[in-house]
Amino acid sequence: xxxxxxxxxxxxxxxxxxxxxxxxxxxxxxxxxxxxxxxxxxxxxxxxxxxxxxxxxxxxxxxxxxxxxxxxxxxxxxxxxxxxxxxxxxxxxxxxxxxxxxxxxxxxxxxxxxxxxxxxxxxxxxxxxxxxxxxxxxxxxxxxxxxxxxxxxxxxxxxxxxxxxxxxxxxxxxxxxxxxxxxxxxxxxxxxxxxxxxxxxxxxxxxxxxxxxxxxxxxxxxxxxxxxxxxxxxxxxxxxxxxxxxxxxxxxxxxxxxxxxxxxxxxxxxxxxxxxxxxxxxxxxxxxxxxxxxxxxxxxxxxxxxxxxxxxxxxxxxxxxxxxxxxxxxxxxxxxxxxxxxxxxxxxxxxxxxxxxxxxxxxxxxxxxxxxxxxxxxxxxx
Numbered sequence: 001x002x003x004x005x006x007x008x009x010x011x012x013x014x015x016x017x018x019x020x021x022x023x024x025x026x027x028x029x030x031x032x033x034x035x036x037x038x039x040x041x042x043x044x045x046x047x048x049x050x051x052x053x054x055x056x057x058x059x060x061x062x063x064x065x066x067x068x069x070x071x072x073x074x075x076x077x078x079x080x081x082x083x084x085x086x087x088x089x090x091x092x093x094x095x096x097x098x099x100x101x102x103x104x105x106x107x108x109x110x111x112x113x114x115x116x117x118x119x120x121x122x123x124x125x126x127x128x129x130x131x132x133x134x135x136x137x138x139x140x141x142x143x144x145x146x147x148x149x150x151x152x153x154x155x156x157x158x159x160x161x162x163x164x165x166x167x168x169x170x171x172x173x174x175x176x177x178x179x180x181x182x183x184x185x186x187x188x189x190x191x192x193x194x195x196x197x198x199x200x201x202x203x204x205x206x207x208x209x210x211x212x213x214x215x216x217x218x219x220x221x222x223x224x225x226x227x228x229x230x231x232x233x234x235x236x237x238x239x240x241x242x243x244x245x246x247x248x249x250x251x252x253x254x255x256x257x258x259x260x261x262x263x264x265x266x267x268x269x270x271x272x273x274x275x276x277x278x279x280x281x282x283x284x285x286x287x288x289x290x291x292x293x294x295x296x297x298x299x300x301x302x303x304x305x306x307x308x309x310x311x312x313x314x315x316x317x318x319x320x321x322x323x324x325x326x327x328x329x330x331x332x333x334x335x336x337x338x339x340x341x342x343x344x345x346x347x348x349x350x351x352x353x354x355x356x357x358x359x360x361x362x363x364x365x366x367x368x369x370x371x372x373x374x375x376x377x378x379x380x381x382x
Contacts, residue, residue, distance in 0.1 A: 011240040012040040035228040042221040046176035052148035063108045070112035080227040087127035096139035109137045151223030160217025161268035174366045175204040182342040186246035190293035192301045194281035196250035199261035206273035211240035247293035251277045298338040346371045
């Protein structure tokens with residue numbers, strides 16, 4: 001994600017120094033708060049699931065002192081966290097070994113936030129459905145309790161362009177993560193998804209290449225109503241690399257799914273950036289692929305074949321699943337030199353099927369589904 005922050009931040013906020021982040025865990029980076037960087041993050045970063053503004057790092061390990069510490073921390077903040085907000089909600093995401101349950105911690109935090117607001121002459125009421133401030137409580141490093149504000153208000157994978165969802169669909173931010181992990185370079189590489197489904201990988205590739213704003217359904221991050229961000233939140237949000245036009249090709253066999261795919265393309269405003277082919281990838285000849293992506297120096301095939309819930313009850317070792325993977329490997333080799341292959345799968349024999357060790361092998365979670373993402377370098381010429 002750090003590379004994404006640098007690429008987007010430098011373009012969106014020229015002249016603003018982007019500080020080095022603190023790495024909290026393999027999935028989380030912490031940056032010093034900046035209104036400019038925060039607003040850029042909630043509108044352009046495609047790989048995170050959340051963007052939080054940390055208000056306080058607390059040391060209390062019991063509910064009563066935690067209440068007092070939250071009130072004191074919020075009352076002493078020099079930056080206005082409240083503004084004109086009238087409603088709040090509180091989420092407890094992880095509490096480690098804190099000696100109280102999530103509901104108790106949530107209740108203590110809510111009461112403390114309401115009290116801190118009261119001391120500043122404001123009245124906050126609970127609104128779980130549409131709060132003006134969404135607070136997050138979590139234990140970090142099994143020690144400190146962090147109190148933060150969620151700057152978006154919903155998971156960032158919910159971009160708004162995908163209305164029809166299959167069973168266990170690939171989350172939008174996970175698709176973006178795969179592209180980043182594979183080091184896809186839209187300046188010189190084509191992107192091909194041979195089993196596109198509702199089009200998430202192709203849409204994310206086209207949108208990421210242009211650095212388009214995330215939200216496609218009129219949604220606005222609730223961070224826009226925070227006093228530090230509000231002055232800049234009315235700015236126009238352009239595609240930061242609007243001229244980028246990498247060849248993106250997506251193939252899907254199912255007629256109903258491909259209709260949903262095309263609708264998603266239009267909602268994401270990238271219908272003119274993705275070539276869609278209706279058919280079985282096994283029938284997609286190499287010359288047709290090369291004709292579609294003729295201006296690219298090289299290419300990345302990125303596939304999310306059935307696994308877990310999407311495998312219709314078939315386990316990873318099922319002969320049909322194994323045959324599908326073998327067909328994918330053979331089809332990839334027929335593309336010729338210059339084509340890398342990335343695959344998200346829980347199949348235990350992917351490396352054996354592809355006949356080489358991956359250049360990248362990393363565990364990836366797509367909601368509750370666990371899998372491995374592997375990238376294989378381009379096959380050698382015969």
